[in-house]
Amino acid sequence: MNVVLKAFKDKTDGKVYFAGDAYDGExxxxxxxxxxxxxxxxNKKTRAKKTTE
Known part of the structure; x- marks a missing residue:
């Protein structure tokens, strides 16, 4: 489930989502x-491995 940050009205189903609601739409x-x-x-960020010469 994704978390709503800003309130919006979904154009596909007409439902209004408010900040903090869970959104699992298309x-x-x-x-x-x-x-x-x-x-x-x-996305997980990976750190470059330090190399010693």
Missing amino acids: RTEELIGLGYVQDDQP
Whole structure:
């Protein structure tokens, strides 16, 4: 489940989502890109391994 950051009305089902609500709709990727929904599994950043010479 993704968490809503800003309130919006979903154009596919007409439901209003408020900040803090859980969103599990079909437009998840689009809404994450627009900043309305927070990704529940953000990309993990890996650190480069230090090499010694």
